[in-house]
């Protein structure tokens with residue numbers, strides 16, 4: 254079993270500011286401790302120790318090094334979260350390459366759009382990955398227990414970089430974008446490790462913890478979980494996405510792996526609370542739950558507290574552009590008169606402030622404003638999109654002369670009397686569907702690409718049992734055969750991830766408009782409510 258050693262080519266950067274250095278520190282101190290615990294099938298729990306993870310990182314980094322890819326190039330990492338996948342992303346970091354995580358469930362068209370945008374040198378998937386037909390300009394390789402297998406070597410390049418730098422992108426996460434193109438959030442090594450430091454100051458996990466991560470690798474929530482676990486010297490327990498959807502399977506994995514913490518979007522709890530409350534309450538090793546991505550419907554949260562009375566529940570607020578911004582313990586038990594959860598204040602090292610529509614900083618309690626985040630953990634920019642970057646990274650409203658930029662989040666909030674923040678919705682039409690970020694404009698754009706569809710509006714409608722569902726209204730083009738809802742849904746599914754495919758689609762002769770000529774979204778919401 255090998256411990257982690259720095260290869261001779263290791264960058265001479267500030268220690269611990271590279272993602273791999275930060276996350277593999279425990280491999281030097283506690284090589285035999287579990288780093289990744291997996292249980293894809295009943296009775297088949299496997300443990301990868303820190304030393305074993307480090308050895309895999311070494312093997313993959315050697316394999317990547319042998320490909321002689323230019324420092325700073327992108328590697329699309331198509332995988333679910335597994336021990337080898339964690340090693341692969343750390344190996345990219347070690348090799349000075351930027352990883353772009355995508356899910357194996359990503360529709361082909363979306364993957365093609367990501368490939369065309371990110372122009373990666375390499376597509377890397379697990380040994381049993383099934384993706385084929387990748388463009389000839391991209392090298393292809395697989396990672397497995399014995400290292401990397403190269404199917405097609407990346408093309409030659411003219412080397413211009415000498416050493417990796419902590420300001421280089423560690424990863425790019427593609428999220429929904431208003432223009433119809435996925436939007437690439439570029440995070441540097443320095444930003445992500447600064448975020449990890451701020452998060453770890455909250456002492457959310459300890460070395461003996463087993464942190465279940467229910468978020469797919471393509472979302473930065475999974476990188477938060479990996480950072481939380483490995484940065485604490487604890488173990489990460491990746492739950493395969495196909496098991497998260499089934500309460501019995503999810504609870505089995507949690508039981509068999511001895512998970513002490515479960516991290517995921519609030520909707521992962523809906524089915525277990527409804528169908529498996531006894532099994533959920535029997536998870537006696539579970540000490541904490543961290544949720545992120547959207548508000549937790551309070552009736553479900555209260556029920557979760559009843560079933561897990563000893564568990565610490567943490568409301569994590571933030572966006573991919575800074576990984577997250579705050580961690581706030583939910584009062585235990587939640588007082589009856591609480592109507593909204595606090596998102597607290599920014600994590601140590603960062604600060605949130607509110608700015609009103611006129612650009613004035615709001616400091617009185619109860620007055621709404623848009624959250625602006627000052628932090629060493631801000632993203633570098635949207636990949637190849639300077640205009641969107643300028644709109645999100647804006648001059649510090651308190652001191653625009655300084656050249657410092659802050660993140661304009663698009664989130665509205667008010668401050669309570671004690672200074673803590675309360676989320677109050679968005680300034681735009683971005684919504685969260687089961688914790689997944691969706692730009693309604695991206696769904697609308699896809700719908701109007703359908704031959705015969707002239708106009709479309711997408712809405713997120715509240716479900717009776719909490720959460721939101723996507724609904725769409727489509728107007729057929731004059732003189733065209735009206736599209737059929739099933740065909741429209743299939744058309745969306747070919748290019749959009751499942752959570753962006755409208756569950757309800759209605760055809761209308763025209764979209765209702767308000768007095769000032771805008772689409773009347775309220776009237777559409779009423780029409781959708783009447784239709785169910």
Ligand code: ADP
Pocket residue numbers: 428472473474544545546547548549568569570571572573574576577596662663664676678679685688689690
């Ligand atoms: P992440 O993957 O970090 O959760 P996304 O970039 O997918 O973030 O979505 C970010 C948006 O989700 C935020 O701007 C906010 O609107 C919403 N959000 C995230 N966490 C919370 C929370 N705890 N409570 C309310 N809304 C949240």
